Amino acid sequence: MINPSRTTIPRGVFERFSQPVPAKTATTRKEKPSLFKTVFTLPIIFYALLLIALPILYVFFLSFLRSDNYGGYLYEFNLENYGEILDSTYLSIFLKSAVIGLATTAICLAISYPFAIFLRGKSERKRNFIMKLIMVPFLTNSLIRTYGLITLLRKNGVINSTLLNLGLIGAPLNLMYNNLGILIGMVYTLLPFMLLPVCSAVSKVDQNLLDAASDLGAGKVQKFFKVYLPLTLQGAFNGSLMVFTPAIGYFFIADVLGGGKAMIIGNLVKNQFLTARNWPLGAALSILLLVITFLLVKLYKKIGGNLDELGGG
């Protein structure tokens, strides 16, 4: 008897079928240094080392130093910064950031899936046009858009005055200067990052599979859970990654829509660098954010996600 689960399928076979990743090695050749090669490789090496590797390594280094309380730091290596971030004072901020991050991601997913599935039925021309429209808000700086949100959300803002005039509410709602304000701001700002990958993933789902599911008696809900969701998991994770990490880092949204007291990790890092001037502690917090991000990226790769599709939709 052959146990089907034991038959060995080489790793990566499914990935190769599920998404066409062209062979990298086919055209890469190892050759002697030439002016041509130097011109095409040296600038990017310099860039990657100087503007990416060096700054990140330096933050890592900083996170083990001790602050001198005057905005500088002493070269005494220790782990106290990491001890301090695990301290209870920051725990509530971490927890709140996690809740806001997860809630933002969940709401964006919930908005994006129906949108993507409805968009699937449209002609390619219409689809492309709508996908372009999604990008248009990005042409306005996100802080300016947040300012637009304030005009809508504040006590005497457009939403409240409209609802009051219609007699739907008796007193203005508190839509900002609280956690709800932060959540609205994050969902609004980050929604396009979810819409783009989810729409692109949903549009690639094979119609035959959906027809087969219908023929076999699957309803809309079943089709969603048994066909759409499994086939678009990578797109959804891609979007979640692009939504969750900014949602715990965008300090300006928490600053502007959350009022003074509401803080997320992003505010904490910003304050350590610009107000409290405790750079080593801020560096340790950043490393924590980095570790969270890398774990999420690892998970994304594990479910077969392609790094090239991140951020580009």
Place this chain on the structure above:
Amino acid sequence: MRLIKRGGKLRNLYIFLVLLLLFLPIFILVAFSFNESKLNVIFTGFTFDWYGKLFENPDLLDAFKNTLLIAVASTAISTVLGTIGAFGLYKFQFRGKSFIDKLLYIPIVIPEIVLGIALLSIFTLAKIELSLWTVLLAHISFSVPFVITSVRSTLYAMPKNIEEAAEDLGANRWQSFWYVTLPILKPGIVSGALLAFTLSLDDVVISYFAAGPGTNTLPLYIYANIKTGISPDVNALTTLMLIFTITVLALSAHLESKKQLERVIK
């Protein structure tokens, strides 16, 4: 039959509502740029005054000029750097290449705030004074990987032997890159450049850390004024910028489709 039709209408309504959500704050900004009252609260009457006042606000104009300069310069530099880099990494094998490859994903995935403070730290370490130049460097730093990703997708779709064919026909490698590869890569380069430009215009977090006390860009100007209140000349500027960018985009899309049409006709 009728049921299906109604379902279709509901679907359209949903798509419309989501798009409306994305555009509403921008529509409101535009609407209030024509409002008489200085407060962005109630619409009191129609006026074009703020468009005139905009040109009497040197700080705002300066911020706008700087923002645009940085967006254009960082787009140009990152597009060149990213295109060259994507090609080099695709074409050549060298020691530490996989490390460089991995590094290039970092700015795409890490929280912007981490890149922001990392750049601030390194600028301070190198005793580089924070100015528009550091903002420009920072924008290049986060834009290049997006250009690379975009160019790489067209590189992989490129016919494998086309460069060899050019070289067999007597082109040297520079010529084959310039006359054969580059035109093929053009769609990837254009969309990469567009992405870099949008990212630069949209950025708040990284600019915030890379800018010094005297540096004035649009997000910093607004950040400084948002709590005390922003006068509608900002709305007027936003409206003008939107009209400008949308016109440029529509025009470029139009030209591109026209070119494609001509190619088909030929």
